[in-house]
Amino acid sequence: MxxxxxxxxxxxxxxxxxxxxxxxxxxxxxxxxxxxxxxxxxxxxxxxxxxxxxxxxxxxxxxxxxxxxxxxxxxxxxxxxxxxxxxxxxxxxxxxxxxxxxxxxxxxxxxxxxxxxxxxxxxxxxxxxxxxxxxxRGEAYKRRVLVYGAGRNADLINCRMRRRADRQSFAVVGFLPVPGQQVVVSEALCLDAGESLPVLVQRLGVHEIVVAPDERRGGLPMEDILACAQRGVSVVNLPAFFEREAGMIKLEVVDPSSLVFSGGFDHSVMRRLSKRAFDLAAALVLLVVGWPAMLLVALAVRLEDGGPALYRQVRVGEGGRSFELAKFRSMRTDAEKDGVAQWASSNDDRTTRVGRFIRKTRLDELPQLFNVLAGDMSFVGPRPERPQFVDQFNDEIRYYRVRHSVKPGLTGWAQLRYPYGASAADAHEKLKFDLFYVKNHGLLFDFLILLQTVEVVLFGRGAR
Known part of the structure; x- marks a missing residue:
């Protein structure tokens, strides 16, 4: 955690x-x-x-x-x-x-x-x-970070964490180029490699070293890094830094050993029991509170065009097993008359008037509470995808299968941190947050996600 x-x-x-x-x-x-x-x-x-x-x-x-x-x-x-x-x-x-x-x-x-x-x-x-x-806003309360590396990997910090909100907790004092490796980071951000690492760390008042070379085969200055660690300077690799500061698994730099040896992936009996208890309690409470709204939505969908209120669709769940997901129908009955799975787009003309409202307010998702009670889904987890898209992503996106090691969820970490996904590129970005959840999930984390989902629904972030 x-x-x-x-x-x-x-x-x-x-x-x-x-x-x-x-x-x-x-x-x-x-x-x-x-x-x-x-x-x-x-x-x-x-x-x-x-x-x-x-x-x-x-x-x-x-x-x-x-x-x-x-x-x-x-x-x-x-x-x-x-x-x-x-x-x-x-x-x-x-x-x-x-x-x-x-x-x-x-x-x-x-x-x-x-x-x-x-x-x-x-x-x-x-x-x-x-x-x-x-x-x-001041630098005095931030962790001073030195990045060992100035190539493509190190530059990901500048590309992915360039906003002030991304750097509330740390300040990068500079990037130290690795001898013999390409420099991609702007020269103005690079440090003079003439000084030894311990001297540089002491002079700049560094609290943490982020090890981010493009290539490790040339070896790292382990004696210098050990000397810094002995002085109380924290040393982390780039994947761990992104996981901690950005709440994501950065696919471009993570490798299987980083995932295996960094802990997490709790599937103990206690965790499974606590998660199931949390799912049942949350689903039952929401059903008790939300059943009048569900009746009104079902009536509105039915009255608009005379079609069925519910829409059932096959999705992929835990372990790659398929199940039938239920939603309130938000599109025309002929939305996929050719049988080909399609992404929902912004201002999709297949969406009905009632459908636009219930998708914006997430009311169309309420029937999935019965999927949670049945055990096909969890209340919190990666959103379940359709088999056609899963087959595509398994071939195109590294580690995509890992997200199926837990039950899919009604809401999830990726839904809080990334807008609605409607392409393979979006699926790649959302996977970074889904893997973070799969690796770090726990009862308190589930509760925090559930609370923060209220904000997403109230302010309509990411809906289509």
């Missing part, structure tokens, strides 16, 4: 969550004093109930923030977008708390007190976010 939670950006997100939880708890305490300034008995009565009511408010608010994508390190938000998402998150969290108080009256703290708490908490969290954004 190092790849999921090990980057400095994710550590910042964790500390941010802790800090904001504390702020909301303090907001509850401050709200009590403001609400009952001249009533010591009222204050004492609330304080005697212990910390549970305040912790519940903090938990509901921060979970709501997670659902609105406010703990995703890769999402770039300007101040107006941050303000909007925070406002929606606090409103959503407040409504969820009112539902909880209706179900569990002893936890009720009063509407006035809750309103003051949410107002104070909103102000405090927004101020903290602005402060953190200002601090993270």
């Amino acid at each position: 190092i790849g999921v939670f090990g980057s400095r950006a994710n550590r910042v997100a964790r500390w941010l969550w802790i800090g904001e939880s504390v702020l909301v708890v303090l907001a509850v305490v401050a709200a009590i004093w403001l609400r009952f300034p001249d009533d010591p008995a009222g204050r004492d009565l609330l304080f005697q109930r212990g910390p549970v009511p305040a912790l519940l408010v903090a938990a509901f608010v921060t979970l709501s923030m997670a659902a609105f994508g406010l703990y995703q390190s890769h999402i770039r938000l300007n101040r107006s977008e941050l303000l909007l998402r925070l406002l929606l998150a606090f409103c959503f969290g407040g409504v969820a708390l009112l539902v909880l108080y209706y179900l569990v009256p002893p936890m009720y703290i009063g509407r006035g007190l809750l309103a003051i708490t949410l107002a104070l908490g909103f102000a405090g969290v927004y101020g903290l976010r602005i402060l953190v954004q200002w601090l993270m």
